[in-house]
Amino acid sequence: MSKIPDDKKIILINIPGSHDSAAYNMFFLGSAFAKCQKLDISEQLRIGVRIFDIRLTLNKYYCCDKILEDIEKDTDIICCHGVCNCFHIENNKKKILTYKDILIQIREFLLEYPTETIILKTKSGRGNKYTNLKRSTEIFNKIIGGDISIEYNENLTLGEVRGKVVYTTFLSEKTSFDGVPLYNSKLDRSTTIYEIHRKLTNNNIKFNEYKVNGGLKVKEIKHLMKTYTLTFKEAEEELEKDYNNKINFPLNYETSCTGEFTRCKKLIPIPLPKYEANIVNNYLKNHNFKKGYYYGWISVDFIDIVITKKIIESNFLE
Secondary structure, three states: OOOOOOOOOOHHOOEEEEEOOOOOOEEHHHHHHHOOOOOOOOHHOOOOOOOEEEEEEEEEEHHHHHHHHHHOOOOOEEEEEEEEEEEEEEEOOEOOOHHHHHHHHHHHHHHOOHHHOOOEEEOOOOOOOHHHHHHHHHHHHHHHHHHEEEEEOOOEHHHHHHHEEEOOOEEEEEEOOOOOOOEOOOOOOEEEHHHHHHHHOOOOOOOOOOHHOHHHHHHHHHHHHHHHOEHHHHHHHOOOOOOOOOOOOEEEEEEOOOOOOHHHOOOOOOOOHHHHHHHHHHHHHHHHOOOOEOOOOOEEOOOHHHHHHHHHOOOHHH
């Protein structure tokens, strides 16, 4: 990002990201059905990933008062993908991957590379959404702090966020029907691939993440790219118009590929996400990303340097 002008709005930058970023090592059958990345967070940062999608839950091991000492160390919120917990290797041993682990890696990276920025999207992976996100917000404020973090808004420029984490999850003023506070995403006004899905199916088919395969994702991406083919200049002009026009910014792809479980015709674990993601990733690797054109934020499963490089280079003219 060092070569991109400071006055460029971040919603108008082509940025590579990873979907289910922390799901690179999974326990038990999670390796087949829940693993979504092959690189850990530090490796993803090194190849150019700048958008991270982290799913979190409260580790039930920390429910009783006698574990308060560990809670104070901020290790009670862990990374997960659905029912499966994530882990990393430390001193040749498997260790549950905590939110704190990820935040420390991000903080150290930004201290080393102050021209970069990280966009952080957090979601509740399972359990009580309010408790998970409230606690994770407390940990974020403690580990990252206000000096190197900034709340997302649609007008942020790259100069304002260099060396900082842009966080997108916030406590809403609204509450649920039973009065429980809600956490929402600041990216509600983006154009997402889910919107394209609804258009392609004419709203006749309810979106079901467990029925999304690589072929359908490629179809959706093609439709999105065809519908929103804009140069950066055209995108900037469109952004200045009312938000009810052609596009909501940023273009926000999350090309997750859980895959259809019907592919598993025998009782043998099959790495469905990887199989389906390969279809999408091969399309992206072979796609002609025109330089100087706006593609938005693209977060994929099993991200690699070929994809990140193509997305990053599209920000610049020949």
